[in-house]
Amino acid sequence: SDYLAIATLGIAEIIKAFLKNSDWLTRGTATVSPLPWPTPGPAELGFTLARAIYLSVTAAMIAVIFFLLHRAYHAPWGRMIRAIRDNEVSAAAMGKDINKRRLEIFVLGCILMGVGGGALASFNSLFDPQGYLPLNHTFLVLVMVILGPGNNLGTIFGAVAVYIIWLMSEPLALFLMNLAVMFGEGVFGWDPPANLSSRALQARVLVIGLLITLVLRFAPKGLLPENVPHHQ
Template identity: 75%
Template sequence: MNPTSQHTPSQRPFPRREILLFGGLALVVLAVFASMGPAYATRMMVEAACYAILALGLTIQWGYAGQFNAGIMGFVALGGFSATFFSIPVNHAFWASDLPGRLGWVLLAIVAAVALVFAVSRIDRLGVPRWLRTLVTVLVALVAYLVVISWLRSVTGDIESQVDFIGGLGLPVWLGWIVGGVLAGGIGYLIGHICLGLRSDYLVIATLGIAEIIKAFLKNSDWLTRGTATISPLPWPVPDPGEVGFVTARALYFCVTAVLIAVIFFLLHRAYHAPWGRMIRAIRDNEVSAAAMGKSINRRRQEIFVFGCILMGLGGAVLTSFTGIFDPQGYLPLNHTFLVLVMVILGGPGNNLGTLFGAVLVYVIWIMSGPLALALMHLVTALGGDWFGWQPGNLDSRALQARVFVIGLLILMVLRFAPRGMIPERIAQHD
């Protein structure tokens, strides 16, 4: 037994490591404030807080249950779409035409087609051979798809040509955040129902592919999202910079995200130390023993996957509202999947406090590595110009590329010197 990682609740050690790490992180943040200014640093902290919500969603999937989700980008995009759709103004030209009725009938036809295909897929219970059931199901699904997609293309083409896109609902921003989490959780339920029976490597491939499908749908649905034309500006739940100034507005937005993180952290902490959390970790560590104790493995896996997706959708909604623009092309695996993974690896999978530390530190490094690399390149260029006549160009793009190098180097150092993260998971022993 490792005394530093396993202890009884009555013998909880003094959190020296946590205090030192968070103290050092506070000094780094203060240095950013001093060097870059409060407006820049406050924006950085708000975005870091949004990424912390995403990282908490991943740490309960991967850290608690050992489920590796490579499709974070898709759930972030779903949350961003929900925040956009609920908060932007209503398109009165769309609602004043016959297009809503036509679109509604097409949506009902889609639901009916799905119900028909599902019913046909069950005809083997009536004594029909399975090979015949499969053949009939494929034929019915193909015909239903061709019919429904032709109707959908007709009405969406009219929407784009007549009113641009359907617009939003003009509702409060926070409502879009909630629905974004619910929408991501619903899609996560469908994905989990199909994919959680796969091995971990196949689960990675499946979630990555589904995230790309979600992004492609949002990108090509001009009638719904304006596609590559983007939608902006997006309203905030607090006074915008035009009313109170950049620093004050961003500080107020940061307060909202801090409250969200505090609530999420409290709920996750309670769940982790409750019998439910111990059961999830038992399934992660020894699935056979957990099943022998009568635990429902698949149901618990699906629960944790859905919970993580809800947080990812919520974090994506909060982040998109803050950036003020919904651009389906802006959701990238590097920024919205790989970076979150690095945050959890560095902080410590399965440790909520470590995840928060990793999220803030990695995002600060991600943001500041560009300006620091640019300053270093200018210094080297100046010296090289004086000594050897160097005149390299396009330093700005090269400095941005340095981010990837810095993050990769950071991963190597963490895996070498702290493979369990900077603040590793500590499992309490209960007598």
């Protein structure tokens, strides 16, 4: 399954590159704007209230999706999917159609990602193909890895944790770099390097990569491992 996930990311990059360069089919990298909000916008309700309402709608949507996935996880269909994930040979021996069920999971995942992408594009009021970078795909991997795969609640907390780490890593890296510059100037008389802000921005990539490495090394099942229910 790990190799399939990596191959899927590679195929996704190939498809994305094709769509970006197919002006005759997709208009290439041309943006689509403005995109309306499903709720009253800032021009009607004000900046704070409009965003609060949008956040409430998004939270309600996440809650509904979480409830449905939780029900599916504990349903016979969910047990079948977990059996296929854990041991395809045994599941096939029980008469399960592995390829069909795997296709169902792919379609379900694409639907959920489409809903999330639609919410993001609507919130930004802009769809820009150039704004979706390969680096952002690593967030999906980290969200699933950091608190444990197969854990719906852990995925939500993992997304929040990754977002906080992404935001805080830049100012923290800039603070540490400034300390190093002060130490180098005071002790060794070094000239301070230029563009510390841009270098601190790139440090976020190092933090994300280091976090993935540490979690995979010391907690391969995630910080909140999947609690597999046992049925009598």
